[in-house]
Amino acid sequence: MNHTLESLRKELDRINFQLLNLIAQRGSIVKEIGEIKKKQSVNKFDPIRERKMLDQIIEHNKGPFSDDTVRHLFKQIFKASLELQQEEHHKTLLVSRKRRPLDTVVRIGDEEIGGNNDPIVIAGPCSVESEEQVRKVAQVLKQQGLIFLRGGAYKPRTSPYDFQGLGEQGLEILRKVADEFHLKVVSEIVNPANLNSSVEYVDVIQIGARNMQNFELLKAAGSVQIPVLLKRGLSATIEEFLFAAEYIVSRGNNQVILCERGIRTYEKWTRNTLDISAVPILKKESHLPVIVDISHSTGRRDILDAIAKAALAAGADGLMVETHPDPAVALSDANQQINLTTFRELMKEIDRYNRLNTVKS
Ligand code: PEP
Ligand code: MN
Numbered sequence: 468m469n470h471t472l473e474s475l476r477k478e479l480d481r482i483n484f485q486l487l488n489l490i491a492q493r494g495s496i497v498k499e500i501g502e503i504k505k506k507q508s509v510n511k512f513d514p515i516r517e518r519k520m521l522d523q524i525i526e527h528n529k530g531p532f533s534d535d536t537v538r539h540l541f542k543q544i545f546k547a548s549l550e551l552q553q554e555e556h557h558k559t560l561l562v563s564r565k566r567r568p569l570d571t572v573v574r575i576g577d578e579e580i581g582g583n584n585d586p587i588v589i590a591g592p593c594s595v596e597s598e599e600q601v602r603k604v605a606q607v608l609k610q611q612g613l614i615f616l617r618g619g620a621y622k623p624r625t626s627p628y629d630f631q632g633l634g635e636q637g638l639e640i641l642r643k644v645a646d647e648f649h650l651k652v653v654s655e656i657v658n659p660a661n662l663n664s665s666v667e668y669v670d671v672i673q674i675g676a677r678n679m680q681n682f683e684l685l686k687a688a689g690s691v692q693i694p695v696l697l698k699r700g701l702s703a704t705i706e707e708f709l710f711a712a713e714y715i716v717s718r719g720n721n722q723v724i725l726c727e728r729g730i731r732t733y734e735k736w737t738r739n740t741l742d743i744s745a746v747p748i749l750k751k752e753s754h755l756p757v758i759v760d761i762s763h764s765t766g767r768r769d770i771l772d773a774i775a776k777a778a779l780a781a782g783a784d785g786l787m788v789e790t791h792p793d794p795a796v797a798l799s800d801a802n803q804q805i806n807l808t809t810f811r812e813l814m815k816e817i818d819r820y821n822r823l824n825t826v827k828s
Contacts, residue, residue, distance in 0.1 A: 490544065493544070493548065494547075494548060494551055497548040497549075497551055497552060498552065500552070501551065501552030504552070511549060511552045511553065512549055517545055520541070520545070521538055521541060524541055525537060525538060560709060560710070561717055561721070562709050562723070562753045562754070563709075563753060564751065564754050567754045568754070570582040570583075570754050570756070571723075571754045571755050571756065572584065573723070573756055574722070575671060578614050578615075578651060580694075580724055581755070582756075584784070585821065586783060586785045586786065587613075587614065587615060588611075588613050588615070588786050588787075588788065588814070588817065589615040589617050589653050589758070589786070589787045589788075590604070590613060590615070590617060590787070590788045590789070590790050590810065591604050591605075591608070591617035591789070591790065592604060592617075592619075592790065592791045592797065593618075593619055593622075593762075593789045593791070593797060593799045593803075594618065594619045594620075594622050594630060594632055594633075594797070594798050594799045594800075595620050595632070595633055595637035595638075595640050595654075596633070596797070598643070598644060600792055601616075601618060601640050601641060601644045602644050603792040603807065604618075604790060604791070604792065604807065605645065605650055606648070607807045607810060607811065608650060609648045609649075610811075611811065611814050613650075613814075614650055614651050615651050615653050616641065616644070616648075616650040616653065617652075617653040617673070617787065617789075618637065618641050618654060619632055619637070619654065619655050619799070620632050620633055620634055620635070620637025620638045620640075620654055621634060621656060621657045621658070621661070622655075622799055623675055623678065629799065630798040630799055635668075637654075638654060638665060638669065641668060642668040645670075651671065652668060652669045652670050653669065653670065653671040653696060654668070654669045654671075654672070654673060655672075655673040655674070655675045656672050656673070656674070656684070656688075657675070657678060657681075657684070658684070659683050659684050659686075659687035662684075662688060662691055666693050669693070670693070671694045671695070671696050672688055672691070672693055672694070672695050673695075673696045673698065674696070674697045675698050676698045676699060676701050676728055677700070679697065679699060679703055679707075679708065680703070680711060682714060685697075685711055685715050685718075686714060686715075688715050688718075688720065689716065689717065689718020690718050690719065690720070691720060692720060693720075693722070694723070694724065695715055695723050695724070696723075697711060697715065697725055697726065698728045698760065699725070699727050699730065699745070701730060701731050702730060702731050703730070705742075705748055705752070708725065708745075709749075712725060712753070712755060723755050724755065724756045724758055724784075724785075725749055725753065725755050725757045726758050726759070726760055726787060727742060727745045727749070727757065727758075727759050727760070727764070727778075727783075728759075728760035728763045728764050728787075729742065729760070729763060729764030730742050737764070737765050737766055737767065738764070738767070738803065739764050739765075741761075741764035741765060741774060741778075743777055743778070743781050744781075746759060746778065746781035746783050747781055747782050750782050756785070757783055758783055759774075759778035759781075759783045759785075761774045761775050761778060761787065761788050762787065762788050762789040762803050763787075763800075763803070765803070767802070768803060768804075768805050768809065771805065771813055772813060775788075775817050775820075776816075779820060779824070780824075786817070788805070788810070788813065789804040789805070790804060790805050790806070790807060790809075790810040791804040791805075791806065792807055794806055
């Protein structure tokens with residue numbers, strides 16, 4: 468009896484090696500086919516051919532394994548083979564640090580974001596409402612030595628009855644006022660059709676949380692040569708966020724800034740939950756600059772000092788904050804925008820923090 472078991476096991480070992488050899492032989496052929504397909508620019512995955520192979524195999528199945536089991540086993544082999552054909556660079560994302568160990572520095576004229584540069588602050592109203600409103604904010608930005616003026620012209624609002632933004636007129640206001648004060652404009656674009664014309668007005672295109680997986684918009688943003696500030700989706704994982712950035716970078720625009728702006732959780736005392744861990748994780752996984760939107764992530768004014776410092780301590784390359792000359796009458800996000808006096812105080816706190824921590828790791 469023991470003798471029989473022993474010899475059957477030997478037989479199994481022999482078959483295992485045969486199977487391994489056969490799978491390896493199959494793999495080599497698959498790779499050769501992959502090379503031919505690459506030269507002919509033919510798609511690697513051919514579902515019709517796969518179905519034919521599976522049908523043929525099932526026709527020859529005499530048991531003892533069921534057709535389903537045989538199908539499952541061969542599908543695994545096919546899947547592993549297809550992975551062999553996939554080029555290495557498809558397995559490692561362009562946005563990954565594995566592909567590019569050095570930090571990407573995003574350049575906006577003479578300004579730089581990321582790398583060893585000091586953290587920047589992007590500030591301005593939630594929505595552009597009038598030239599006077601934007602000018603009042605721009606004046607303060609200038610006094611504070613800030614460069615990046617934000618303001619929404621196309622507003623993706625939860626309710627269709629809420630203020631939807633001034634559209635192109637809003638962009639015109641931003642550009643005009645920014646030029647008066649030598650500032651750079653950051654503004655959200657929601658429609659791929661508006662991308663090309665917006666380049667005239669904005670220095671950084673913002674893609675908002677609600678559009679993080681608007682793939683047509685991402686592809687369009689990848690085809691223009693202007694920096695993109697990509698916000699994390701309301702319920703996007705970090706991986707999904709990076710895939711969204713990959714859409715832009717893989718189309719040829721590597722000037723992408725990632726923005727953590729809080730995610731939806733069950734917590735009600737903040738508008739969103741700031742995922743502070745995302746900052747060091749993104750910095751570790753990707754070479755792109757990372758900033759934190761302290762306004763939309765918290766939705767409240769009373770904790771901005773602490774959150775700004777937390778973001779900087781976590782390694783953020785910058786902050787975004789909403790400020791309005793008179794938040795009480797703001798047409799959007801009235802509850803979270805800070806007035807210009809509070810904004811100055813916040814900047815003082817941030818400066819103090821930065822001075823205490825001049826050496827950035
Ligand atoms: C914004 O920054 O104006 C905005 C709408 O933010 P989010 O897309 O993060 O909600
Ligand atoms: Mn807002």
